[in-house]
Amino acid sequence: MVNVSSHLSTYSKKKRLAMLDLLLVAKNEGFDIDHEGIREELDLFMFAGHDTISMAISFLFLILANLQDIQDSIVDEILSVLGPEKPPSYKDLQHLKYTERCIKQTLRLFPSVPSIFRIASETFTTKTGYLIPKGTLMEIHIFDSHRNENIYPDPLKFDPDRFLPENVKRRHPFAYIPFSADPRNCIGQRFALLELKCILCGILRKFKLEKVDDINEVEFRLDVMLRPKKNIKVRILPRV
Numbered sequence: 001m002v003n004v005s006s007h008l009s010t011y012s013k014k015k016r017l018a019m020l021d022l023l024l025v026a027k028n029e030g031f032d033i034d035h036e037g038i039r040e041e042l043d044l045f046m047f048a049g050h051d052t053i054s055m056a057i058s059f060l061f062l063i064l065a066n067l068q069d070i071q072d073s074i075v076d077e078i079l080s081v082l083g084p085e086k087p088p089s090y091k092d093l094q095h096l097k098y099t100e101r102c103i104k105q106t107l108r109l110f111p112s113v114p115s116i117f118r119i120a121s122e123t124f125t126t127k128t129g130y131l132i133p134k135g136t137l138m139e140i141h142i143f144d145s146h147r148n149e150n151i152y153p154d155p156l157k158f159d160p161d162r163f164l165p166e167n168v169k170r171r172h173p174f175a176y177i178p179f180s181a182d183p184r185n186c187i188g189q190r191f192a193l194l195e196l197k198c199i200l201c202g203i204l205r206k207f208k209l210e211k212v213d214d215i216n217e218v219e220f221r222l223d224v225m226l227r228p229k230k231n232i233k234v235r236i237l238p239r240v
Protein backbone atom coordinates (compact mmCIF):
# COMPACT_ATOMS: atom_id res chain seq x y z
CA MET A 1 0.00 0.00 0.00
CA VAL A 2 1.37 3.47 -0.94
CA ASN A 3 1.83 5.97 1.87
CA VAL A 4 0.03 8.96 0.34
CA SER A 5 1.26 11.55 2.83
CA SER A 6 4.89 10.80 1.98
CA HIS A 7 4.08 11.33 -1.73
CA LEU A 8 2.10 14.53 -1.25
CA SER A 9 5.11 16.79 -1.81
CA THR A 10 5.85 15.00 -5.11
CA TYR A 11 2.45 15.30 -6.72
CA SER A 12 1.15 18.56 -5.29
CA LYS A 13 3.99 20.60 -6.88
CA LYS A 14 3.04 19.61 -10.42
CA LYS A 15 0.79 22.02 -12.30
CA ARG A 16 -1.19 19.38 -14.17
CA LEU A 17 -1.80 16.23 -12.22
CA ALA A 18 -2.02 12.77 -13.70
CA MET A 19 -5.27 10.95 -13.05
CA LEU A 20 -3.97 8.80 -10.20
CA ASP A 21 -2.49 11.88 -8.51
CA LEU A 22 -5.80 13.71 -8.89
CA LEU A 23 -7.64 10.86 -7.20
CA LEU A 24 -5.09 10.70 -4.38
CA VAL A 25 -5.36 14.46 -3.86
CA ALA A 26 -9.16 14.17 -3.82
CA LYS A 27 -8.97 11.47 -1.18
CA ASN A 28 -6.45 13.45 0.87
CA GLU A 29 -8.61 16.55 0.72
CA GLY A 30 -11.54 14.66 2.18
CA PHE A 31 -13.67 14.07 -0.94
CA ASP A 32 -15.96 11.06 -1.01
CA ILE A 33 -13.43 8.49 -2.27
CA ASP A 34 -11.28 5.92 -0.47
CA HIS A 35 -8.53 3.56 -1.63
CA GLU A 36 -11.10 0.98 -2.70
CA GLY A 37 -12.81 3.64 -4.85
CA ILE A 38 -9.52 4.74 -6.39
CA ARG A 39 -8.71 1.13 -7.28
CA GLU A 40 -12.14 0.74 -8.89
CA GLU A 41 -11.65 3.91 -10.98
CA LEU A 42 -8.25 2.72 -12.22
CA ASP A 43 -9.62 -0.71 -12.93
CA LEU A 44 -12.44 0.83 -14.98
CA PHE A 45 -10.00 2.95 -16.99
CA MET A 46 -7.71 -0.01 -17.68
CA PHE A 47 -10.64 -2.15 -18.84
CA ALA A 48 -12.54 0.57 -20.72
CA GLY A 49 -9.43 1.92 -22.43
CA HIS A 50 -7.78 -1.35 -23.41
CA ASP A 51 -10.16 -3.88 -24.98
CA THR A 52 -12.09 -1.15 -26.79
CA ILE A 53 -8.98 0.11 -28.55
CA SER A 54 -7.60 -3.35 -29.27
CA MET A 55 -10.87 -4.43 -30.94
CA ALA A 56 -11.09 -1.14 -32.87
CA ILE A 57 -7.55 -1.54 -34.20
CA SER A 58 -8.19 -5.19 -35.12
CA PHE A 59 -11.26 -4.29 -37.19
CA LEU A 60 -9.48 -1.26 -38.66
CA PHE A 61 -6.61 -3.48 -39.86
CA LEU A 62 -9.09 -5.98 -41.26
CA ILE A 63 -10.84 -3.22 -43.21
CA LEU A 64 -7.63 -1.67 -44.52
CA ALA A 65 -6.27 -5.08 -45.54
CA ASN A 66 -9.51 -5.67 -47.48
CA LEU A 67 -9.82 -2.17 -48.97
CA GLN A 68 -6.46 -1.27 -50.49
CA ASP A 69 -7.68 2.02 -51.97
CA ILE A 70 -8.76 3.24 -48.53
CA GLN A 71 -5.43 2.13 -47.05
CA ASP A 72 -3.53 3.97 -49.81
CA SER A 73 -5.53 7.16 -49.23
CA ILE A 74 -4.78 7.06 -45.49
CA VAL A 75 -1.06 6.53 -46.18
CA ASP A 76 -1.11 9.46 -48.64
CA GLU A 77 -2.69 11.71 -46.02
CA ILE A 78 -0.26 10.65 -43.28
CA LEU A 79 2.73 11.20 -45.58
CA SER A 80 1.47 14.60 -46.70
CA VAL A 81 0.98 15.77 -43.10
CA LEU A 82 3.98 14.09 -41.45
CA GLY A 83 6.40 12.90 -44.12
CA PRO A 84 8.02 9.48 -43.79
CA GLU A 85 9.59 9.66 -40.30
CA LYS A 86 8.26 12.46 -38.07
CA PRO A 87 6.42 11.28 -34.95
CA PRO A 88 2.97 12.93 -34.93
CA SER A 89 2.35 15.92 -32.67
CA TYR A 90 -1.09 16.65 -31.22
CA LYS A 91 -1.54 19.34 -33.90
CA ASP A 92 -0.53 16.99 -36.74
CA LEU A 93 -3.16 14.50 -35.62
CA GLN A 94 -5.87 17.18 -35.97
CA HIS A 95 -4.98 17.45 -39.67
CA LEU A 96 -5.61 13.77 -40.38
CA LYS A 97 -9.22 14.40 -41.41
CA TYR A 98 -9.62 11.57 -43.90
CA THR A 99 -8.00 9.11 -41.48
CA GLU A 100 -10.42 10.26 -38.79
CA ARG A 101 -13.39 9.66 -41.10
CA CYS A 102 -12.11 6.13 -41.75
CA ILE A 103 -11.80 5.48 -38.01
CA LYS A 104 -15.34 6.77 -37.48
CA GLN A 105 -16.61 4.59 -40.29
CA THR A 106 -14.86 1.57 -38.74
CA LEU A 107 -16.52 2.27 -35.39
CA ARG A 108 -19.87 2.59 -37.18
CA LEU A 109 -19.60 -0.88 -38.68
CA PHE A 110 -17.67 -2.45 -35.81
CA PRO A 111 -18.48 -0.54 -32.61
CA SER A 112 -16.18 -1.95 -29.90
CA VAL A 113 -19.10 -1.67 -27.45
CA PRO A 114 -22.02 -3.16 -29.45
CA SER A 115 -24.75 -2.29 -26.94
CA ILE A 116 -25.25 -0.45 -23.68
CA PHE A 117 -27.86 -0.85 -20.97
CA ARG A 118 -29.92 1.58 -18.92
CA ILE A 119 -32.65 1.18 -16.30
CA ALA A 120 -35.64 3.52 -16.80
CA SER A 121 -35.70 5.88 -13.83
CA GLU A 122 -39.33 6.78 -14.59
CA THR A 123 -42.22 5.50 -16.73
CA PHE A 124 -42.29 7.05 -20.20
CA THR A 125 -43.63 6.51 -23.72
CA THR A 126 -41.22 6.42 -26.65
CA LYS A 127 -41.81 8.52 -29.76
CA THR A 128 -42.90 5.34 -31.51
CA GLY A 129 -45.55 4.66 -28.85
CA TYR A 130 -44.01 2.01 -26.59
CA LEU A 131 -44.81 2.36 -22.89
CA ILE A 132 -41.64 1.76 -20.84
CA PRO A 133 -42.44 1.20 -17.14
CA LYS A 134 -40.10 2.55 -14.48
CA GLY A 135 -37.36 0.03 -13.63
CA THR A 136 -37.26 -1.56 -17.11
CA LEU A 137 -33.83 -2.73 -18.21
CA MET A 138 -33.31 -1.30 -21.70
CA GLU A 139 -30.70 -2.34 -24.23
CA ILE A 140 -29.57 0.31 -26.69
CA HIS A 141 -28.26 -1.69 -29.60
CA ILE A 142 -25.49 0.45 -31.07
CA PHE A 143 -24.41 -2.22 -33.58
CA ASP A 144 -27.90 -2.47 -35.13
CA SER A 145 -28.54 1.29 -35.16
CA HIS A 146 -25.25 1.81 -36.99
CA ARG A 147 -26.32 -0.70 -39.66
CA ASN A 148 -29.89 0.61 -40.04
CA GLU A 149 -30.44 1.26 -43.74
CA ASN A 150 -32.94 4.02 -43.06
CA ILE A 151 -30.14 5.96 -41.42
CA TYR A 152 -27.21 4.71 -43.48
CA PRO A 153 -28.30 3.70 -46.99
CA ASP A 154 -26.29 0.75 -48.30
CA PRO A 155 -25.23 0.20 -44.68
CA LEU A 156 -22.42 -2.31 -45.23
CA LYS A 157 -20.58 -0.01 -47.63
CA PHE A 158 -17.41 1.45 -46.11
CA ASP A 159 -17.77 5.06 -47.16
CA PRO A 160 -15.67 7.54 -45.13
CA ASP A 161 -17.58 10.43 -46.74
CA ARG A 162 -20.56 9.59 -44.56
CA PHE A 163 -18.58 11.50 -41.95
CA LEU A 164 -18.03 14.67 -43.96
CA PRO A 165 -19.43 17.53 -41.83
CA GLU A 166 -22.24 18.24 -44.32
CA ASN A 167 -23.40 14.60 -44.18
CA VAL A 168 -23.14 14.33 -40.40
CA LYS A 169 -25.35 17.43 -40.13
CA ARG A 170 -28.14 15.67 -42.01
CA ARG A 171 -28.37 12.85 -39.46
CA HIS A 172 -29.82 12.79 -35.94
CA PRO A 173 -27.05 13.40 -33.37
CA PHE A 174 -27.79 9.97 -31.88
CA ALA A 175 -27.49 8.18 -35.24
CA TYR A 176 -23.83 7.56 -34.42
CA ILE A 177 -23.08 6.55 -30.84
CA PRO A 178 -19.98 4.33 -30.59
CA PHE A 179 -19.06 6.22 -27.42
CA SER A 180 -22.67 6.44 -26.16
CA ALA A 181 -24.30 9.86 -25.90
CA ASP A 182 -25.58 10.55 -22.43
CA PRO A 183 -23.96 11.96 -19.28
CA ARG A 184 -22.24 8.58 -18.80
CA ASN A 185 -20.73 8.57 -22.27
CA CYS A 186 -17.13 7.61 -22.93
CA ILE A 187 -14.73 9.86 -21.07
CA GLY A 188 -11.88 8.59 -23.27
CA GLN A 189 -13.38 9.24 -26.71
CA ARG A 190 -11.04 12.02 -27.82
CA PHE A 191 -8.07 10.14 -26.45
CA ALA A 192 -9.26 7.00 -28.29
CA LEU A 193 -9.30 8.80 -31.66
CA LEU A 194 -5.81 10.22 -31.04
CA GLU A 195 -4.54 6.82 -29.99
CA LEU A 196 -5.96 5.11 -33.09
CA LYS A 197 -4.50 7.80 -35.37
CA CYS A 198 -1.07 7.43 -33.69
CA ILE A 199 -1.14 3.67 -34.18
CA LEU A 200 -1.99 4.11 -37.87
CA CYS A 201 0.83 6.67 -38.31
CA GLY A 202 3.27 4.24 -36.70
CA ILE A 203 2.24 1.11 -38.58
CA LEU A 204 1.13 2.23 -42.03
CA ARG A 205 4.24 4.25 -42.88
CA LYS A 206 6.38 1.15 -42.30
CA PHE A 207 4.07 -1.71 -43.24
CA LYS A 208 1.48 -2.63 -45.82
CA LEU A 209 -1.57 -4.64 -44.76
CA GLU A 210 -2.80 -7.35 -47.09
CA LYS A 211 -6.00 -9.34 -47.07
CA VAL A 212 -6.13 -12.80 -45.49
CA ASP A 213 -9.61 -12.93 -43.92
CA ASP A 214 -12.59 -11.58 -45.84
CA ILE A 215 -14.35 -8.71 -44.12
CA ASN A 216 -17.76 -10.08 -45.16
CA GLU A 217 -17.14 -13.46 -43.58
CA VAL A 218 -16.32 -12.35 -40.05
CA GLU A 219 -18.68 -13.81 -37.46
CA PHE A 220 -19.15 -12.25 -34.05
CA ARG A 221 -19.52 -13.74 -30.61
CA LEU A 222 -21.76 -12.42 -27.86
CA ASP A 223 -19.73 -10.41 -25.34
CA VAL A 224 -19.59 -7.01 -23.68
CA MET A 225 -17.15 -6.15 -26.47
CA LEU A 226 -17.67 -6.77 -30.15
CA ARG A 227 -15.33 -9.70 -30.74
CA PRO A 228 -14.84 -11.97 -33.75
CA LYS A 229 -15.54 -15.68 -33.25
CA LYS A 230 -12.09 -16.52 -34.65
CA ASN A 231 -8.89 -14.46 -34.57
CA ILE A 232 -8.71 -11.90 -37.36
CA LYS A 233 -5.80 -12.47 -39.72
CA VAL A 234 -4.10 -9.90 -41.96
CA ARG A 235 -0.72 -10.14 -43.69
CA ILE A 236 1.78 -7.46 -42.65
CA LEU A 237 4.58 -6.74 -45.13
CA PRO A 238 7.34 -4.10 -45.07
CA ARG A 239 6.26 -1.06 -47.11
CA VAL A 240 8.89 -0.43 -49.78
Ligand code: HEM
Nearest residue numbers: 048049052053056112113116178179180184186187188192
Ligand atom coordinates in the same frame (compact mmCIF):
# COMPACT_ATOMS: atom_id res chain seq x y z
C1 HEM B 1 -12.59 2.86 -29.58
C2 HEM B 1 -12.45 3.10 -28.31
C3 HEM B 1 -13.57 3.23 -27.31
C4 HEM B 1 -14.91 2.98 -27.43
C5 HEM B 1 -15.67 2.49 -28.67
C6 HEM B 1 -15.52 3.29 -26.15
C7 HEM B 1 -16.88 3.20 -25.89
C8 HEM B 1 -17.45 3.50 -24.67
C9 HEM B 1 -18.88 3.45 -24.40
C10 HEM B 1 -19.96 3.05 -25.40
C11 HEM B 1 -19.06 3.80 -23.11
C12 HEM B 1 -20.41 3.91 -22.36
C13 HEM B 1 -20.70 2.61 -21.65
C14 HEM B 1 -22.08 2.63 -21.03
O1 HEM B 1 -22.75 3.64 -21.07
O2 HEM B 1 -22.51 1.60 -20.51
C15 HEM B 1 -17.75 4.08 -22.55
C16 HEM B 1 -17.52 4.47 -21.24
C17 HEM B 1 -16.27 4.70 -20.71
N1 HEM B 1 -15.07 4.74 -21.40
FE1 HEM B 1 -14.82 4.32 -23.36
N2 HEM B 1 -14.54 3.69 -25.28
C18 HEM B 1 -13.34 3.68 -25.94
C19 HEM B 1 -12.10 4.04 -25.44
C20 HEM B 1 -11.87 4.47 -24.16
C21 HEM B 1 -10.58 4.89 -23.64
C22 HEM B 1 -9.29 4.95 -24.46
C23 HEM B 1 -10.77 5.20 -22.32
C24 HEM B 1 -9.78 5.69 -21.28
C25 HEM B 1 -8.59 6.10 -21.51
C26 HEM B 1 -12.16 4.97 -22.02
C27 HEM B 1 -12.72 5.16 -20.79
C28 HEM B 1 -14.06 5.03 -20.51
C29 HEM B 1 -14.63 5.19 -19.17
C30 HEM B 1 -13.86 5.53 -17.90
C31 HEM B 1 -16.02 5.00 -19.31
C32 HEM B 1 -17.07 5.06 -18.20
C33 HEM B 1 -17.63 6.47 -18.10
C34 HEM B 1 -18.71 6.56 -17.03
O3 HEM B 1 -19.31 5.55 -16.67
O4 HEM B 1 -18.95 7.66 -16.58
N3 HEM B 1 -12.80 4.55 -23.16
N4 HEM B 1 -16.79 3.89 -23.52
